[in-house]
Amino acid sequence: MSSSAEREAILGRVRDALTHGRRNGMLPAEEKNSAAPYSAEAARVVSATSLPAELAALLTQRIEALGDRVVNCSSLDHAWQIVRQEAREAGHCTGYLEPALAAMLGVKNGEAAWPGGLVVTAATRDVLFDCSFSVTQAACGIAETGSLVFVHGPGRPRLGNIAPPVHYAVLMASDLLPDVVDALQCLAATPAGRQVVWITGSSRTADIEGVLVRGAHGPRSLTVLLVAG
Amino acid sequence: MTRSPNTAPVNVEDFAAHAAADTLRSVRVNCEKKVDVRLRSMADGQIDFAALRQQVADARTLVLARLDHYLEEAEQSLQANGVHVHWAFDAAQACEIVVSICREAGASSVIKGKSMVSEEIELNHALQTAGFDPIETDLGEFVAQLDGDRPSHIVTPIIHKNRTDVARIFARHGVCEYTEDPAELTAAARAWLRPRLREARVGITGANFVVAESGRIVTLSNEGNVRMCANAPDVHIAITGIEKVLARDEDLAAVLKLLPRSASGLHAGVYMHFLSGPRTADDSDGPREMHLVFLDNGRSRLLGTRYHDMLRCIRCAACINVCPVFRSVSGHAYDSVYPGPMGSVLSPLLGSDAARRHYGWLARASSLCGACEEVCPAMIPIQRMLISLRVEEKGVVMRAPGTPPLLAWSLLASMPRLWQFMLAAGRRVGWGVVRWVPVPAIRRWRRGRDLPAWPRQSFRDAFRQRSRAEGDRQ
Secondary structure (H helix, E strand, O other): OOHHHHHHHHHHHHHHHHHHHOOOOOOOOOOOOOOOOOOOOHHOOOOOOOOOHHHHHOOOOOOOHHHHHHHHOOOOHHHHHHHHHHHHHHHEEEEEEEEHHHHHOOOOOOOOOEEOOOEEEEOOOOHHOOOOOOEEEOEEEEEEOOOOEEEEEEEHHHHHOOOEEEEEEEEEHHHEEOEEEEEEEEEEOOOOOOOOEEEOOOOOEEOOOOOOOOOOOOOEEEEEEEOOO | OOOOOOOOOOOOOHHHHHHHHHHHHHHHHHHHHHHHHHHHHHHHOOHHHHHHHHHHHHHHHHHOOOOOHHHHHHHHHHHHOOOOOOOOHHHHHHHHHHHHHHHHHOOEEEEEEEOOOHHOOOOHHHHOOOOOEEOOHHHHHHHHHHHOOOOOOOOOOOOOOOOHHHHHHHOOOOOOOOOOHHHHHHHHHHHHHHHHHHOOOEEEEOOOEEOOOOEEEEEOOOOOOOHHHHHHHOOOEEEEEOOOOOOOOOHHHHHHHHHHHHHHHOOOOOEEEEEOOOOOOOOOOOOEEEEEEEEOHHHHHOOOOOOOHHHHHHOOOOHHHOOHHHHHHHHHOOOOOOOOOHHHHHHOOOOOOHHHHHHHHHOOOOOOOOHHHHHHHOOOOOHHHHHHHHHHHHOOOOOOOOOOOOOHHHHOOOHHHHHHHHHHHHHHHHHHHHHHHOOOOHHHHHHHOOOOOOOOHHHHHHHHHHHHHHHHHH
């Protein structure tokens, strides 16, 4: 383990190098209260819309361009109905449903939600590695990039949207943000200790000859269940 | 820093002359694809590249100017989030720290997300020596590891291999039956690595950025392996350079818009991950222990010098993909973890003093075309730095064989009358004389270059004649 000696040595070298740089004119003189010479707002896409219908359309366009799906749902129940139907058609055995969603839908852990299949709402690492699909809720979406923002914490395990091979992401249309700048403001407001991930499409790689292949380590398919309201 | 530096300077031309034609073709074709996708994503009308790169440059400059302050702030924030912060002066110390954490965790196998810093410190070698089994999970790194090869690019490790190579490697190591289909190969790698991802006690990743104010560690990946390595095992270790700090969460805006486009032509990385600490009492998964190792390894030496701005680099590899020299010689020609333009500046300056002798010549492996500067999202003046390195290296590094003697030229160029005489002689006699000069260095130098045709007249005579003719006409 490093001791404070290494820490002091490194920080000392950094300080000395910067002082030396200022003295010989390589760096500007130090300003004690240096404010950033830019505003993060300037990174915003100029033509960005903030109309909900247009945000949804843009998000859909981005996600479909990545080869993934957006399914418009009239309600949360409708979304869950679609999931169960597809699980039955695909012959899935187990699916993970986030506890918060399960509570809203009135679904119990271990319930036979479709013929030949079980829903799990209590997650451990092994459960998440073994189940065929997961259904998790995004805190918000970023229309500009087609990203879904997930905030982890109680009832929202980190591996829930990465370990299972098929991922359904529930997103309320009212939770759509226009730009990355907005999402970073939310990030800054998210309490420390809550891991956040922005997911843009399903897992992919182009390491072999630049040929795009889906489903590297994360889910090979992502379906966004966009719930109106 | 990497392949044990010997005193002979790196010579990219020699390497390329002996490299397999397949390798060079793979590199050329793959680089062209990458440049293409980058351009398309930058020119889609969604962003203003010039404005965003200015922001990235400003955000990084701000931090580097007071790096000590931001490092201390980052340390406090990280510790408040429950992350153990370690400081490593050099590669050996960094390896020691990681090995000791693995020992305490009782690990046997260790999974690794892609980290160029871990390559820089030769971490896999140290882990193996200490009795651990490091497993690369990034597809390109996995292939390279199986083959006993090294990555040749900081974003696409096997840019120098084609599907036949990967097929042979996988078949030889029992990963799958021989197939050249990239989708089947990727699926085979996924199936092979998944149980190992599940069982490992320790996961090691890099960190693209550390935000000082919030103590968040930011990682970007498209495969998902970095998320797995950071969240599946009991212990997560992140290693990064001391320069990878940003001041606040909002400073990520310009960076997150440019980095995925520059690196892979995507609007956003598939998994942009903002880690803030180990598992809390509320979490049902995640590592119970999280560590961050800040590595110096010569970075503090660049601060306040004419190479200070190189520390702005966000490791997108746009400069590497566009470099005509890189495309012609391939990454391994640089014999360094960091190839191409950014590597030609960093390789001689990081690590030990021996690195300077070994890599100093890389500054000359450039035609100074400036393509790298045009694409750099952090506006790093790479050309200026390469020229500085050349000037500095003049007395230090042995001239690589094949450099023609320039003393004669510099004498001629400083004596105007002699210069004029030589030009007049050349107009009479042509290049004939030079062709016969038995200096091997000049012969070699001429091998890849066409000499211009001698004009009938000198420019001054032609200009005088023309002016007279125009005067007569008037």
